[in-house]
Amino acid sequence: MTRVVTIDGPSGSGKGTIAALLAERLGWHCLDSGALYRLVGLIVDRAGIGFEKGNKIAELGRNMDVEFSPAGVMLEGEDVSIAIRTETAGNNASKVAAIPAVREALLQWQHDYAREPGLIADGRDMGSVVFPQAEVKIFLDASAEERAQRRYKQLKEKGLDVSLAGLVAEIEERDQRDRNRSVAPLKAPDGALVVDSTGLSIEEVLATVLEQVQCTFPDLEV
Numbered sequence: 001m002t003r004v005v006t007i008d009g010p011s012g013s014g015k016g017t018i019a020a021l022l023a024e025r026l027g028w029h030c031l032d033s034g035a036l037y038r039l040v041g042l043i044v045d046r047a048g049i050g051f052e053k054g055n056k057i058a059e060l061g062r063n064m065d066v067e068f069s070p071a072g073v074m075l076e077g078e079d080v081s082i083a084i085r086t087e088t089a090g091n092n093a094s095k096v097a098a099i100p101a102v103r104e105a106l107l108q109w110q111h112d113y114a115r116e117p118g119l120i121a122d123g124r125d126m127g128s129v130v131f132p133q134a135e136v137k138i139f140l141d142a143s144a145e146e147r148a149q150r151r152y153k154q155l156k157e158k159g160l161d162v163s164l165a166g167l168v169a170e171i172e173e174r175d176q177r178d179r180n181r182s183v184a185p186l187k188a189p190d191g192a193l194v195v196d197s198t199g200l201s202i203e204e205v206l207a208t209v210l211e212q213v214q215c216t217f218p219d220l221e222v
């Protein structure tokens with residue numbers, strides 16, 4: 001069985017950064033499951049399909065032509081790396097993510113990432129639904145204000161024009177939807193190590209996670 005470390009948490013908690021750094025450090029694969037939901041959201045938005053068309057959206061998700069390459073995220077040969085990172089794309093992602101048929105359709109995509117020597121899986125339900133057998137489960141949290149600040153900095157650095165107040169409102173709205181949906185709501189899975197990263201540096205969070213990984217897999221060189 002391939003070793004899996006799951007990192008779940010709300011948007012802006014830093015899980016994407018920590019997952020990528022951890023994967024690089026260990027030489028493992030990395031699954032950014034949010035990108036899959038963002039891609040489905042983008043497809044739906046572009047096709048002008050209503051969010052109530054659950055089965056149709058699930059079918060589009062199951063059959064999407066996507067490639068994650070070092071050059072970027074390619075959708076039908078087009079680089080959509082930036083298009084899927086906007087706040088609108090995040091909101092559309094959270095809308096399609098509330099549809100049970102869509103979550104079901106994306107399961108296979110996600111399971112296919114579990115390959116040797118190991119996988120770091122980043123998302124909302126990695127430890128609870130997608131990889132319940134994972135040996136290490138982390139739940140990364142931070143206050144809504146701090147998460148909005150981090151997102152603001154990230155988006156500004158990418159040259160995107162955003163307002164901080166707008167981001168706080170959007171993050172709170174998205175949290176609300178992610179935590180209260182009936183299927184796979186965002187919450188710390190059983191057995192997870194909960195890390196509140198408010199006020200912590202990336203290095204401090206990474207050190208905490210690495211310690212947990214080392215404890216669980218003593219044979220690994222971290």
Ligand code: C5P
Pocket residue numbers: 011012033034035037038090093094095097098122123124125126174178
């Ligand atoms: O992590 P990211 O912000 O890219 O995720 C975008 C949206 O996709 C989240 O707000 C959430 O609604 C949804 N998502 C999810 N389950 C996952 C990953 C993301 O529901 N495993």
